[in-house]
Amino acid sequence: MYPEVQKRAQKEIDEVVGYGRLPDFNDRPQLVYLEALIMELLRWHQPAPLAIAHSTSEDDVYEGYFIPKDTVVMGNIWHILHDPETYPDPFNFNPDRFIKDGKINPQVTNPEAVFGFGRRICPGQYIAVDTLYVLISSVLAVFDVSVPKDANGNPDIKPSFSIGLICHPDPPKCSITPRSDRHKELVQNLLTSDPTNE
Numbered sequence: 072m073y074p075e076v077q078k079r080a081q082k083e084i085d086e087v088v089g090y091g092r093l094p095d096f097n098d099r100p101q102l103v104y105l106e107a108l109i110m111e112l113l114r115w116h117q118p119a120p121l122a123i124a125h126s127t128s129e130d131d132v133y134e135g136y137f138i139p140k141d142t143v144v145m146g147n148i149w150h151i152l153h154d155p156e157t158y159p160d161p162f163n164f165n166p167d168r169f170i171k172d173g174k175i176n177p178q179v180t181n182p183e184a185v186f187g188f189g190r191r192i193c194p195g196q197y198i199a200v201d202t203l204y205v206l207i208s209s210v211l212a213v214f215d216v217s218v219p220k221d222a223n224g225n226p227d228i229k230p231s232f233s234i235g236l237i238c239h240p241d242p243p244k245c246s247i248t249p250r251s252d253r254h255k256e257l258v259q260n261l262l263t264s265d266p267t268n269e
C-alpha cells in the first residue's frame with residue numbers, strides 16, 4: 072500500500088546490513104526508519120483497539136463523570152493513537168512522524184498504549200515488538216511485496232479489517248517476489264543451511 076515506505080526501509084537495510092545476510096538484533100539500533108515503521112504500524116491500526124474490558128474496583132470520578140464500583144470500562148486505544156493533537160494527520164501512515172534528525176524523536180509520544188495500560192498491560196509486548204522486527208526486517212531485506220496497481224500505476228487496494236475485540240487485516244491481494252537474483256540466492260542458501268529443513 073505504501074511502496075515508498077517499503078523502498079525507504081529496504082534502502083536503510085541495504086546500507087546497514089549489506090547483502091550477504093539477514094538483519095539481526097545487533098542491527099536494530101541503526102535501523103531507525105524500520106523502528107519508526109513498526110511504531111507507525113502499531114499506531115495506525117491496532118490489533119485490540121479497545122483493549123480488554125475491565126471492571127472498576129471502587130467508585131471513581133473521571134472528568135466530572137461518576138463511575139460506580141463494578142462498572143465495565145474499556146480503554147479507547149484507538150482514540151489515543153488517532154488523536155490529531157498527538158499525531159497530526161493520524162489516518163495517514165507516516166513513519167517519519169517519529170523521526171527527527173535521523174533518530175527516534177523522544178518528543179513524539181511512543182504508541183505503547185497499543186499494549187494497554189497499568190497493572191494489566193500486555194505482558195507479551197516485548198516479544199510482540201521483537202517478533203515484528205524479525206519478521207518485517209527479514210521480509211523487506213529480501214522480498215518486494217507488491218499489490219495490484221490502478222491505471223496510473225498507484226496501489227489499487229483499500230485496507231479492510233475484521234471487526235471485533237481483535238482486528239485482523241483481511242488478507243490482501245499481493246505478490247511477494249525476491250528483490251533480485253542475488254536476494255533469491257540468499258533465501259535459497261538460508262533454506263538449505265537451516266538444519267530444521269532436513
Ligand code: HEM
Nearest residue numbers: 118119122123185186187188191192193194195196198199
Ligand atoms: C502486537 C501484538 C500485541 C498487542 C497489540 C497486544 C495488546 C494487548 C492489549 C491491548 C492487552 C490489554 C491490556 C489492558 O487490559 O490494559 C493485552 C493483554 C494481554 N496480552 Fe497482549 N498484545 C500483543 C501480543 C501479545 C503476545 C505476543 C502475548 C504473549 C506472548 C500477549 C499476552 C497478553 C496477555 C497474557 C494479556 C492479559 C494481561 C492481563 O490481563 O494481566 N500479548 N495485550
